[in-house]
Amino acid sequence: MASDVTRKAYLLKNGEARLQFVGSPPSKNSERALIFTADSDNFICIPDETYDTDQIQFITREIEKATGLDKIKPKIEMYGKYDTFFQTPRIYTDVLFPQEFVKSLSGILPEARIRIKGTYKVLQQLKHFVEPSSPPPLSSTFSASPRSDFGIIHPLILAKRFRSRLFSTSAIRQNHKEPARMETQPRIDPIIFPRLLNRYVFADHNVISWTPFDDQVYAFSVEGLELKENATYEGFQGLEKLAEYYNSHGLTTAKLTYSVILEWKEFEGRNDGFEASTLEKLFDGKPLADCVIKAANGAEFECHRNILGVNSDVFLAMFEVGMSESKTHLIDMKDVSEEGVKMMLDYLYGRNLHLEGRTEGDILEVLKAAHKYNISKLESIIAQFLLYKPMDWFSMDGVLDFYFFVKNVDALCSFADKLKAAIKGNTKKFSASATYQKWMEKEPNAAAQFVLQLFETDEHNVFDVNLVVDISDDD
Known part of the structure; x- marks a missing residue:
């Protein structure tokens, strides 16, 4: 059968997401983690892989076009649900791709699949009580030492969350001895800070944070995602530890670190049905050759009836009793050029076709010959080669x-x-x-x-x- 190689490339490398579990059963209102969205900058070839340059450029262009879509952008989402019947969390993966994006990539990538692979850490939820009646005194300058009864609500925490609103954009300092200059030290805005503080603390004065449960890192993968417009998958390999933590500690969240990998088949046009070294000897030396193929220009090629017959039922029928070829042992291919016959015999004797270096005319001619003589495997190889170009x-x-x-x-x-x-x-x-x-x-x-x-x-x-x-x- 035809040999093929699986090619891989990153759609996204080293992504991060936080996956939460809520309720049961799954619903559209579930909180979803965005795993992937189309971005050609994130499409990266894997080191030491070999690629068809035209193919990679085509994929990149399709991702760029999808990135510019106004409404539907290709994306992959995950969400978790706790199944009360089975007493275990379940993870679902949604593939949401536009129709044209799917059609374009499917037309160039034979047997395309997407795989998500990475690790996760188990997170636990911590609540910190905050005394609402005793906020720290605020001044126009930064205070690095808030009062201890203010708990963990430190200005630096709010600075990370609300940086664009927490600090005054500038302050102008001027006196009688020096000209006006811009203050370079960021200054906490004394008006905005209390408002943001109230928004950050819940009504019951508890602040929620997430922290790794321990230092353990667990592997996970989601396999076999297809290029479809809309599809939902439940297969999440590595769920066992999540279930264990959930049942023992009330797990609600996991931090994912992962890569999204695009995989597809690349046909090399080689028939591995026979031992290659044996076929090479038969092709090169023509020992015991017992028939001849004549090309359109009259060029003749010695070959073996058994090799032709096991690859084509049409050839096999020609050598049966009652057909002229069974007596003359001559197959006259008046509609196939010398180069076309050579390419066909390359396949039949297990040699590489080297389709990349062929012209459109050469490939079309061999495709027609493969169809006419019902060499179905050769026809399939050429069709797949053309399909992904x-x-x-x-x-x-x-x-x-x-x-x-x-x-x-x-x-x-x-x-x-x-x-x-x-x-x-x-x-x-x-x-x-x-x-x-x-x-x-x-x-x-x-x-x-x-x-x-x-x-x-x-x-x-x-x-x-x-x-x-x-x-x-x-x-």
Whole structure:
């Protein structure tokens, strides 16, 4: 079968979030922790990984487009619930992605998945009683020693929470001996400080804070998140310790430190069904070769019927009794070039196809040959390779050539949809392409009918395409 490699990249590295547990069952009103939101600055390649540069650039562009959306931005959220029936906390992960974002990435990343991996610390809730009737005296300068009966409400704490409002922006100092100058030392505003203090302390005069229960750090992961518009997952590996702490100490919160990882398959176009060294010997030396494939230009390639037959039921049928090939042991591929035959045999004998260095014409030719001779694994490899390539890799002539073939192949419908969207999104290039112009010259009615069917109700784009329609009365 075709070999493939799993590629990985960070959508977000070293993120932090606080996850709380409330009530049961889950509801839309649950307090949610934002785990991920689209930001191309956070999209980072993993060291020592090898990537397709075009692919990475495409993903980056899609994330940048999603970041600029006004309404729906791609995001992942988590929320916790205590399940009273099972007496354990449960953690849910929501994937909320816009439709276009999902469609674009799914079209370029085969078998794309998202994984969240990291560690957590258990937090406990502490309440500090504050004496409301004896606040510390406030002056226009900073006091580093509030009275002890004021508990933990120190000006530095409020400074961190309300820095923009706690300090006066500036003070102007002037006397008769020196010119006016700006005071550089920040000064607590004596009017705003008491108001913020009252807001920070609850009605019962208890101040809530969160602190790690101990120094223990526990691993967790959420696997198999798919690229979908809306999906909810419950699988949270590492929940056991959270449940244990909840049941023994009344846990309500955990601090997560994590990374969000995008994973996808990358097909290398190699058939590993046979031992590679054996196939290399058969390919290079042609020992016991018992048939010949002739390319369109007459070039001949010696090969082995058993290798062809186990990879293609069409080849197998050719060598059965009653077929001409069973007598001549010759397969005449009049519609496949010499290079195309070489690429097909590279696959059949377990060699790398090196698709990255091939032209659109070469790849299309081998795709057609794989489909015609029912070499399904080779067809699948090429289809996946084309599916994840960004559309700017294709020329418009190439898009049309591929589309005219794959639109009638059920197994390639996803690729056909991708090509169709590219044509509809580039009507000027489509109208000016050499392929379309030649078609208009030879079969103008068929070309015009194709355009009308392609754009269907999209009248604006239809008018952007040069149409020639024969409206003469056949009668």
